[in-house]
Amino acid sequence: MTELRYAFRLIAPARGKMIFGFSFACLASLSGFGLLFLSGWLIAAAAAAGLGGIVTRNLFNLFMPAAGVRFFATARILTRYGERLVAHDAALESVSVLRSWVFTRLIPRSTLLTDHRSGDVLGRLVSDTQTVGQFPIDALMPFGVAAICGTVSVAITTVFSLQAGLLLALALLLGGVGVPSLVGRRVDHDVQRLAELGDNFRADLVEAVQCAGDIILCDAVARTVASLNATQDLSGKMQLRSLAWSHASRQMVAFIAVLAVAGMLMIGAHALQSQALSTPELPMLILGTMAAMEFVSGVVPARQALARARLSIRRLMTLCEAPLPVAEAENVWKSADFTRLVMRDVQFGYAGSRKKVLKGCSLSIHSGERIGVVGPSGAGKSSLIRLLLRLEDYQSGSIQWGGTDLKQLDTQTLSTQIGVLSQDFHLFQGSVRRNLLLARPDATDAEMWAALSSACLAEDIRLMENGLNTLIGEHGMRLSGGQARRLAVAQTILRQPRWIILDEPTEGLPPEKGRDLIASILAALPQTTVLCITHRPEPLEFMQRVLRLEDGRLHEREGLP
Numbered sequence: 001m002t003e004l005r006y007a008f009r010l011i012a013p014a015r016g017k018m019i020f021g022f023s024f025a026c027l028a029s030l031s032g033f034g035l036l037f038l039s040g041w042l043i044a045a046a047a048a049a050g051l052g053g054i055v056t057r058n059l060f061n062l063f064m065p066a067a068g069v070r071f072f073a074t075a076r077i078l079t080r081y082g083e084r085l086v087a088h089d090a091a092l093e094s095v096s097v098l099r100s101w102v103f104t105r106l107i108p109r110s111t112l113l114t115d116h117r118s119g120d121v122l123g124r125l126v127s128d129t130q131t132v133g134q135f136p137i138d139a140l141m142p143f144g145v146a147a148i149c150g151t152v153s154v155a156i157t158t159v160f161s162l163q164a165g166l167l168l169a170l171a172l173l174l175g176g177v178g179v180p181s182l183v184g185r186r187v188d189h190d191v192q193r194l195a196e197l198g199d200n201f202r203a204d205l206v207e208a209v210q211c212a213g214d215i216i217l218c219d220a221v222a223r224t225v226a227s228l229n230a231t232q233d234l235s236g237k238m239q240l241r242s243l244a245w246s247h248a249s250r251q252m253v254a255f256i257a258v259l260a261v262a263g264m265l266m267i268g269a270h271a272l273q274s275q276a277l278s279t280p281e282l283p284m285l286i287l288g289t290m291a292a293m294e295f296v297s298g299v300v301p302a303r304q305a306l307a308r309a310r311l312s313i314r315r316l317m318t319l320c321e322a323p324l325p326v327a328e329a330e331n332v333w334k335s336a337d338f339t340r341l342v343m344r345d346v347q348f349g350y351a352g353s354r355k356k357v358l359k360g361c362s363l364s365i366h367s368g369e370r371i372g373v374v375g376p377s378g379a380g381k382s383s384l385i386r387l388l389l390r391l392e393d394y395q396s397g398s399i400q401w402g403g404t405d406l407k408q409l410d411t412q413t414l415s416t417q418i419g420v421l422s423q424d425f426h427l428f429q430g431s432v433r434r435n436l437l438l439a440r441p442d443a444t445d446a447e448m449w450a451a452l453s454s455a456c457l458a459e460d461i462r463l464m465e466n467g468l469n470t471l472i473g474e475h476g477m478r479l480s481g482g483q484a485r486r487l488a489v490a491q492t493i494l495r496q497p498r499w500i501i502l503d504e505p506t507e508g509l510p511p512e513k514g515r516d517l518i519a520s521i522l523a524a525l526p527q528t529t530v531l532c533i534t535h536r537p538e539p540l541e542f543m544q545r546v547l548r549l550e551d552g553r554l555h556e557r558e559g560l561p
């Protein structure tokens with residue numbers, strides 16, 4: 001139940017509409033019941049009046065019950081239409097509220113997502129949010145309708161015959177509680193298994209598409225397709241089995257309805273003999289019973305939807321409620337003096353790992369300095385960047401920006417002051433313009449061209465047919481490796497940060513091109529303080545100081561390598 005309460009809290013904005021939708025659903029079902037109930041009476045009463053001769057026929061008031069039948073028929077159509085409209089609107093609203101909430105929760109936990117396959121995360125964002133957003137409509141509404149309308153129909157039936165009322169109550173309980181309990185365990189198991197298969201399939205598929213080139217090179221196309229097909233086949237079989245259970249349960253309810261009608265006939269016949277019931281009341285109760293059994297026919301699919309929703313809620317909770325990788329600051333400073341960076345005796349190791357990456361690391365950089373950091377692979381250079389950007393928290397020591405503790409600064413404040421050109425920069429699907437505007441949304445065309453020019457990319461983009469509007473493909477696939485890196489440089493230049501961290505900026509470029517790139521970055525950002533992490537000698541030619549990170553500590557190194 002905790003999971004359901006959790007989900008209800010999240011979709012609170014759509015609660016009003018859902019209650020409206022639920023009310024319409026109850027009214028539509030009750031109108032259906034009223035329609036059959038009254039029609040049964042009207043047909044039998046009219047037939048009896050016809051058989052009774054001209055006087056009885058003239059005395060029979062056809063108008064009122066016929067108006068009632070028309071009323072229920074019209075009410076059923078209108079309320080069903082209202083239910084679909086309002087309930088689906090509520091579901092769409094709650095799905096969109098939920099998706100933006102999940103996204104907001106995932107942003108500060110983005111470093112934890114590496115523990116999940118990207119297809120799995122995508123699945124949670126798309127299908128789990130949809131399942132949870134719709135669960136009040138798909139899972140809870142049928143239960144609510146069955147409970148409320150079932151009670152009303154039993155009460156109305158009891159007014160005419162206590163025994164008939166008890167029989168209907170028993171049939172509804174068997175159909176609405178007995179059948180779902182009977183198939184419950186099987187339903188839960190199938191839902192769990194289907195979710196696992198769906199996860200695997202989605203994750204495998206996303207991976208296969210992302211790595212299509214490598215799959216072709218490894219001659220693994222047939223194996224990959226066969227493996228995807230096998231998962232899909234298994235999933236298809238499970239889905240069929242799940243559908244079979246759902247249909248079987250409907251048939252069980254239908255069978256209970258037949259038994260209830262037979263029982264109603266017997267009770268009615270007995271009541272007719274003892275004149276406890278009039279002739280038209282018997283078909284009325286029988287048709288009413290058939291209509292009432294419809295209330296519980298959707299309970300098993302609803303149970304399946306509920307099991308799916310609970311699973312989806314749990315999956316969302318594991319992502320969105322995971323502890324933050326960095327502790328939230330007690331007093332967040334929105335601004336700090338970024339003139340100096342001082343690290344003192346910082347000790348750091350990743351959560352879950354016994355290895356200490358930094359063991360008393362100290363560093364002091366003044367505004368305007370250009371510092372190079374070298375060190376063997378695995379020494380902790382990238383980890384150092386992660387600490388400075390507050391993507392990880394250190395265990396002891398201190399890091400201060402101009403006297404403000406790093407732990408009092410949020411990532412947004414840091415990102416306005418510090419630009420990062422990382423090894424694994426990301427370019428978004430879309431145009432050159434879109435990628436540049438992401439770095440600075442208010443940049444003019446002239447500023448974008450200037451930044452491209454500083455990054456030595458303007459000429460290449462001018463030669464492309466659509467200039468700034470050229471589409472670069474996913475991850476900048478339509479650009480060469482060097483062009484993609486220079487576009488990332490243009491983004492950084494456009495932002496004009498006070499500090500810039502370069503992580504292997506010349507990786508993959510020939511020495512001369514690497515030198516040109518560093519020179520153009522420094523020319524475009526003359527006031528910017530630079531911290532450059534590299535294995536390569538070219539960037540170090542532009543640095544004033546070079547530090548070596550080794551054994552978890554930074555050692556000052558004079559001169560060039």
Ligand SMILES: Nc1ncnc2c1ncn2[C@@H]1O[C@H](COP(=O)(O)OP(=O)(O)OP(=O)(O)O)[C@@H](O)[C@H]1O
Nearest residue numbers: 350353355357375376377378379380381382383384
């Ligand atoms: N997310 C992580 N969880 C646990 N350990 C990690 C994680 N990331 C890195 N490490 C470990 O931390 C150590 C330092 O890694 P880091 O990537 O900072 O080294 P590096 O100096 O940047 O290496 P390279 O020059 O090869 O990029 C390594 O032993 C690595 O295995």
